[in-house]
Amino acid sequence: MKRDDPMEFHIALTDTSPAPGVIQDALFDMDPGVVVDLDMSGLVMRISSIVGTPDLVQVLRQTGWEVAPKQIVQLPSICCGGCGG
Template identity: 35%
Template sequence: MEFHVRIAGQPDLGAIESQLFGIDPAALVDHDAASCQLRISTVAHPRELAEAIAAAGYHVTAADIELQPSVCCGGCSG
């Protein structure tokens, strides 16, 4: 699943990834400074995602986390 997460400032992506890797070792995190959002691909659920980001030192709420529509065409596993 892909999520966009509103977050203030310049987040430490390594710290966030480190927390997420405990849940999903294949998670991907990047930061779009123009929109002040993290883009995160993970199998983690929104609650787990918020907890991982909080453990990295950043406060986010459920309203800050937006699930994106799937872009999966099914070609990889079908």
């Protein structure tokens, strides 16, 4: 399920975590505007996307990263309203 406003998700990295670029490429077909990076500590992957949590979990698992929904922290919408959306 996709949302209209991007949501930010934080996921603690594990031994099996792929690189941010792998996740961004995997999510691109569902959300061409997806942004994936690491926080300043390098221990948390940040994902900004309109993809909902169930679809996010599915894509992460397709990359080989076995993430449970409870591992994903969803932050409030990061939409600034600047695009008029």
